[in-house]
Amino acid sequence: MYRYDEFDQAAVNERVAQFRGQVARRLQGQITEDQFKPLRLMNGLYLQLHAYMLRVAIPYGTLSARQMHMLAHVARKYDKGYGHFTTRQNIQYNWPRLVDTPDILADLATVEMHGIQTSGNCIRNVTSDPFAGVAKDEIEDPRPWCEIFRQWSTFHPEFSYLPRKFKIAVTAAEHDRAAIKLHDIGIRVVKNAEGETGFEFWVGGGMGRTPIIAKKLKDFVAKADLLDYATACLRVYNELGRRDNIYKARIKILIHEMGLAKYAELVEAEFQRIRGTVALPDAEIARIQAYFAPPAYESLPATSTAFEAKKFEDRGFRDFVRTNLHPHKVPGYAIVSISLKAPGVAPGDISADQMDLVADLAETYSLGELRATHEQNLVLPNVKLDDVYTVWQQLRDAGLGTANIGLLSDIICCPGLDYCDLANARSIPLAKEIQDRFADLERQHKVGELKIKMSGCINACGHHHVGHIGVLGVDKHGKELYQLQLGGSATEDASLGDLTGAGFPPEKLVDAVETVIETYLRLRTGEAEAFLDCYRRVGMAPFKAALYEAR
Amino acid sequence: MKLVKNAAVAEDGWTTVADDENLPEGGAVIVSLARFKAERDTLVGRNAPLGLRLKSNEPPATVAEDLERFSVIALEFPIFRDGRAYSHATQLRQRFGFEGEIRAVGDVLWDQLLNMIRCGIDAFEVDDDFPLDAFDEAPKLFSNYYQPAAVGGPSIFEKRHGA
Numbered sequence: 001m002y003r004y005d006e007f008d009q010a011a012v013n014e015r016v017a018q019f020r021g022q023v024a025r026r027l028q029g030q031i032t033e034d035q036f037k038p039l040r041l042m043n044g045l046y047l048q049l050h051a052y053m054l055r056v057a058i059p060y061g062t063l064s065a066r067q068m069h070m071l072a073h074v075a076r077k078y079d080k081g082y083g084h085f086t087t088r089q090n091i092q093y094n095w096p097r098l099v100d101t102p103d104i105l106a107d108l109a110t111v112e113m114h115g116i117q118t119s120g121n122c123i124r125n126v127t128s129d130p131f132a133g134v135a136k137d138e139i140e141d142p143r144p145w146c147e148i149f150r151q152w153s154t155f156h157p158e159f160s161y162l163p164r165k166f167k168i169a170v171t172a173a174e175h176d177r178a179a180i181k182l183h184d185i186g187i188r189v190v191k192n193a194e195g196e197t198g199f200e201f202w203v204g205g206g207m208g209r210t211p212i213i214a215k216k217l218k219d220f221v222a223k224a225d226l227l228d229y230a231t232a233c234l235r236v237y238n239e240l241g242r243r244d245n246i247y248k249a250r251i252k253i254l255i256h257e258m259g260l261a262k263y264a265e266l267v268e269a270e271f272q273r274i275r276g277t278v279a280l281p282d283a284e285i286a287r288i289q290a291y292f293a294p295p296a297y298e299s300l301p302a303t304s305t306a307f308e309a310k311k312f313e314d315r316g317f318r319d320f321v322r323t324n325l326h327p328h329k330v331p332g333y334a335i336v337s338i339s340l341k342a343p344g345v346a347p348g349d350i351s352a353d354q355m356d357l358v359a360d361l362a363e364t365y366s367l368g369e370l371r372a373t374h375e376q377n378l379v380l381p382n383v384k385l386d387d388v389y390t391v392w393q394q395l396r397d398a399g400l401g402t403a404n405i406g407l408l409s410d411i412i413c414c415p416g417l418d419y420c421d422l423a424n425a426r427s428i429p430l431a432k433e434i435q436d437r438f439a440d441l442e443r444q445h446k447v448g449e450l451k452i453k454m455s456g457c458i459n460a461c462g463h464h465h466v467g468h469i470g471v472l473g474v475d476k477h478g479k480e481l482y483q484l485q486l487g488g489s490a491t492e493d494a495s496l497g498d499l500t501g502a503g504f505p506p507e508k509l510v511d512a513v514e515t516v517i518e519t520y521l522r523l524r525t526g527e528a529e530a531f532l533d534c535y536r537r538v539g540m541a542p543f544k545a546a547l548y549e550a551r
Numbered sequence: 552m553k554l555v556k557n558a559a560v561a562e563d564g565w566t567t568v569a570d571d572e573n574l575p576e577g578g579a580v581i582v583s584l585a586r587f588k589a590e591r592d593t594l595v596g597r598n599a600p601l602g603l604r605l606k607s608n609e610p611p612a613t614v615a616e617d618l619e620r621f622s623v624i625a626l627e628f629p630i631f632r633d634g635r636a637y638s639h640a641t642q643l644r645q646r647f648g649f650e651g652e653i654r655a656v657g658d659v660l661w662d663q664l665l666n667m668i669r670c671g672i673d674a675f676e677v678d679d680d681f682p683l684d685a686f687d688e689a690p691k692l693f694s695n696y697y698q699p700a701a702v703g704g705p706s707i708f709e710k711r712h713g714a
Contacts, residue, residue, distance in 0.1 A: 005711070010695065011693060014692060014694065017692075021688075022662060025661075031661070031662070038631075039662055153697075154697050156697075157669035157701075158634075158637045158670055160666055161632055161634025161666075162634060239610060243633060243635075279706065279708060280708060281708060284708045284711060287711065
């Protein structure tokens, strides 16, 4: 993975010093809260319901064992002993004190981490495929391009006060695990007929209160043009994006209102004018790519006798393998997912001790590397098949062995009204109730792949628009009400869910979800027809009938 | 108000003239885009330096062919969160090669100075009690930048390879 050079290290150190000065001026009353707000936001610091919240960037979801140990240290020293992995491959701490935040950021800087641009109306932390570099279905590792974006967007003087936040995601795989079509700019790394790497640009996707699937802006942007083209995209948005209403300020609204063709024309004109302005030397691309060279894999047989034997002997292990393992591009290795969706734990939450254990496992069994996913789980990307059993035992003993990746209890969920200043309704307790209702693993397997995504307000941090089943908590006349959406998807076949109809009070929500699932089981052509496929075939009518006619 | 250039208070030889105010006899004036458009010939024919004040929704491209007539262009920040003028300053320097003074006016605050400087703004209209320390601090905050500056200078990407 990438390692900072002296330029990178100086930049984060100097940023800490700058923020320390800003906090001091704030505490002395030299700047108003209104003026301080964007400064703290651009260092990841929010003011929440009960306290400040610090969001730390995990650029493109890749982190080292050493970095994970530091995240554990921060949780222990400055917070209440835990952290929360978000749907943006970041980690949040819910209880830091304002006066401590410069020290937290200074500690993080010692392991090449920061909170830079994890909030604010700027280019946010770049996200990517959590299986990048190890997936079987990718054309090349997308992370060097993510790192180039990370650096180029850091402290960008022109794009720090955009109309609204700006999120970029990059994938290089056939299967989109980075939800690129739900980002302001989504980039697919592609090869042209000559075999040269380039970039397919998608633009104007997003969730929130006006969900829109991104549209394709350009088929092929060459490597040398990448940052000029991105600059043109951002400049047109910065100049023309709406600033009169924050709910209409995202680029998706600009493109919706002016039309894709007009936006593309303006971007192309600006790109042609500035081509060659933002230099990205080939030697620099090569330098960054070299950090992502594959680690020293051993030459192993494609199958492991020990692994197969343990699968046969141990049912718990068999369950884990069934859901939490994905094929690795190197024979004899597996990608092991760690579910942060254990029963009774808020989705994405992890304790400091668990972080340390995961870091140790990464050090010993995964070539020192870890990933965070936008589905709020972790990944050990490089585990030898021979070692998976040992890894699973240690995870299980630490409460991290939950075998539910991709199943219905692997719920994406925002913090909701339990923490968040924006929320209208609780989400964590409802996710727990759904998990409890479907606690039986065999029942979950019978249902098969099913992504439930839940948000406690229309800002959609829980991605409800793209859940196979999406749940949105709203406030209706002072009471929580939960709307259901069906048929959303965040992958290459991206679609937005359809609203079933009137919402459900909290005590009826789990019944409603169960009704949807039972209806699917009744309608599907067989186990091979997943929920999403079935919904796309039969449509809303039978689900609506089952949900509302009996009432 | 005071005008700050090169981290020091500078004499402001310019008068910003409101749209309904009479032009003074001689003397350097800064006028709005609306006034410039309405009275272009008079203003251009006047034998005195001319400046232009652009609101944040008035891109310099709208007066591209006249830019060389201005010695000063004042860019408005109606509120510090409105970042359009950063793009406008960048375009003035990079696209139009504007070499005159670019002046930040409006909600100009301590923590935005660095970005303004990096986008090519070189004069700042601020309140009388605005601390000059802020202007000393801004260029020293970071040793290097990942982006090329609007006024030239290599990015970190280039410096790494000997630029």
